[in-house]
Amino acid sequence: MKKSALVVIPLALFCILIGFLFRGLFSDPRTLDSQAKDNPVPHFELPDLMTPATLYTPEVFNGEVTIMNVWGVWCVTCAVELPFLTHLKESEQVRFVGLYFDQDLDPDFGTKTLARVQQEVTTMLGRFGNPYEFNIFDVYRDTSLDLGVTGAPEHFLIDANGVIRMHYVGDINERVWVNKVKPVYDVLVQERNAMLVDSAGGAQ
Amino acid sequence: MKRVLLVLLVLLSANAFSTEDSYQFESAQQRETFLTLTQELRCPMCQNQNIADSDAMIAHDMRRKVYSLVQEGKSEKEVIDYMKARYGDFVHYQPPVTLATLWLWLTPLLFVLLALTFVLLRKKSAVSEDVEEKLAKANAMLEQEK
Numbered sequence: 001m002k003k004s005a006l007v008v009i010p011l012a013l014f015c016i017l018i019g020f021l022f023r024g025l026f027s028d029p030r031t032l033d034s035q036a037k038d039n040p041v042p043h044f045e046l047p048d049l050m051t052p053a054t055l056y057t058p059e060v061f062n063g064e065v066t067i068m069n070v071w072g073v074w075c076v077t078c079a080v081e082l083p084f085l086t087h088l089k090e091s092e093q094v095r096f097v098g099l100y101f102d103q104d105l106d107p108d109f110g111t112k113t114l115a116r117v118q119q120e121v122t123t124m125l126g127r128f129g130n131p132y133e134f135n136i137f138d139v140y141r142d143t144s145l146d147l148g149v150t151g152a153p154e155h156f157l158i159d160a161n162g163v164i165r166m167h168y169v170g171d172i173n174e175r176v177w178v179n180k181v182k183p184v185y186d187v188l189v190q191e192r193n194a195m196l197v198d199s200a201g202g203a204q
Numbered sequence: 205m206k207r208v209l210l211v212l213l214v215l216l217s218a219n220a221f222s223t224e225d226s227y228q229f230e231s232a233q234q235r236e237t238f239l240t241l242t243q244e245l246r247c248p249m250c251q252n253q254n255i256a257d258s259d260a261m262i263a264h265d266m267r268r269k270v271y272s273l274v275q276e277g278k279s280e281k282e283v284i285d286y287m288k289a290r291y292g293d294f295v296h297y298q299p300p301v302t303l304a305t306l307w308l309w310l311t312p313l314l315f316v317l318l319a320l321t322f323v324l325l326r327k328k329s330a331v332s333e334d335v336e337e338k339l340a341k342a343n344a345m346l347e348q349e350k
Contacts, residue, residue, distance in 0.1 A: 029251060142269075144265075145269055145290060147290070150263075150291075153259075192301050
């Protein structure tokens, strides 16, 4: 009886350890639980990147399902995903809004002028495709901080009520779109259509 | 002596700040709070570095935010909660005690207990066996000598 316990206990502990380490093989230490998910977009009042006189607030997300894409011209992966995002906009009418921030336009030790940033953006979008309806310019990166952004590219799926329903870190490619983003996106679009039918019914 | 110096150098250099941004503080107290916070808060981008040591853009931004929050007179806890609300518990080097993290403290204790019971049990049985065995051997030798 006692002998068998001496074999079984270490064996069980060993199995637990193996299970734990095996899971570790496939876990990504960089994935953090998003705090922004299931919360409304935090309040902001930010200028348009191209026409800074235009100011945006989270109200721009009302009534439509939006993918807000955090990006910058300095971000290589962003350039890689631009053609695919443009394809999505054209083939599936996905609404993309950019949340643009620039590294070098640093409030502490900025070296770039706004005109130069605008020109770089135009060049890059001309080269790789422009999926964006418009770009919100996060000048001091405060909104990015509020959203828990750690870098670029990052994506926020926002429903028609302005609530963030998914926070995806990394680029969206065919595989990610089909397996991860599209299922959530489709649900949000259905919700929005149901909402429209409801309000139309109420209006009659 | 050289070795001691080397060890000292290595230990001391770990505390060096890469914070070259020149932040001005009204009081030494605020400065102290800022330094403690930037050492305790973890950079979400380059993990395993605090935001004082990291040069990532996000660490710059977080330092700036910590600075402005401290300037506003926010307490240490308030700043930590502010960051946790955005980046999760991960952002603070002191994990909260939850059902999932409880094991960080419990596992070492459990191991000590387990090892202790193992050693105690083993010692008891080993001693009694040994004595009997030795007695038997001695008796046998005595028998032979007769």
